[in-house]
């Protein structure tokens with residue numbers, strides 16, 4: 001148990017910060033939804049970063065910006081030799097993002113620090129609040145890029161050379177443009193003592209089970225592939241069906257094919273075509289090329305490999321049948337991650353002690369925590385997503401659940417930082 005078992009966060013202050021950050025890159029839906037578009041290293045991302053860094057400064061944190069743009073603000077502990085307990089997440093969003101995905105982990109971290117400061121509580125370990133560059137992977141691939149480089153899983157130069165999917169901009173140039181190419185070396189020289197990430201679930205399970213806190217046991221494996229299908233562009237009226245080499249048809253067959261792979265495998269296997277672009281994209285032209293993406297995930301590495309292999313065979317079969325070529329490029333590939341058992345226990349026991357219903361669950365979404373788990377004991381705290389929605393401007397979590405999650409984060413941090 002922590003040394004201040006009755007300490008609680010100020011939920012209204014946390015909510016106010018979520019709302020203020022939500023104003024940056026705000027997207028308003030027709031039915032009153034309030035979402036965010038802060039793609040990584042865009043002007044909106046810069047403005048969001050500036051706001052959060054300002055809050056870190058107001059809280060007296062020592063701020064470091066590293067060479068891939070990760071930002072870490074640290075509150076000192078009483079033991080100068082102790083490594084920090086780190087909390088955090090990301091503040092970039094997908095183009096149709098919400099207020100909570102990522103932002104909650106970062107602003108929840110600031111709320112923890114502010115609560116401790118307000119009560120003059122000094123922990124033994126320092127406490128760091130981090131936000132990592134390009135978690136979403138919507139603009140630059142792979143996803144979780146900043147935390148991946150932070151733990152030494154990807155070379156810094158390779159990361160800086162990644163090109164944006166939308167405008168081809170180089171990640172390193174975009175970092176410099178928005179003023180976040182920092183000087184702290186990356187990967188980090190000091191592994192955190194522990195890492196805890198508060199996040200919305202982004203799926204329907206907690207709401208469906210009527211449970212407030214998820215103690216996250218790990219993250220499922222992720223496999224992202226970009227396909228470029230090339231055929232013969234031709235006149236839509238004059239070219240008989242039997243003489244076509246149509247990449248549009250093949251794209252459709254791949255879309256239905258990966259759905260069939262997931263439904264036939266069952267279990268946790270999921271499959272998604274999230275992007276598909278026809279060229280030249282005209283009503284009366286058989287397309288010349290189609291580029292599309294396939295996202296496959298499974299909690300079991302062997303099953304994920306099985307899905308990848310059936311998907312590969314499907315591509316080869318369709319290419320041969322239709323006379324097109326299919327180029328496959330891996331955009332991201334991460335194996336499933338299991339979190340440290342004692343950290344998961346700590347989250348679960350803390351949630352119980354605070355009187356919240358709780359369950360253990362794996363994460364369906366990717367998170368910076370899965371990268372930090374490579375270098376330190378790690379876990380996550382999940383709170384429910386209304387209607388299970390995320391990566392959608394209708395994403396919402398109630399203020400009561402946000403406060404419950406932040407209270408659990410506070411008490412887990414206190415226990416870890418004094419242990």
Ligand code: GLV
Pocket residue numbers: 135136137143364365366367
């Ligand atoms: C990252 O947020 C992902 O799970 O796609």
Ligand code: MN
Pocket residue numbers: 090101102135199366367
């Ligand atoms: Mn996230």
Ligand code: MN
Pocket residue numbers: 094101136365391
């Ligand atoms: Mn996300």
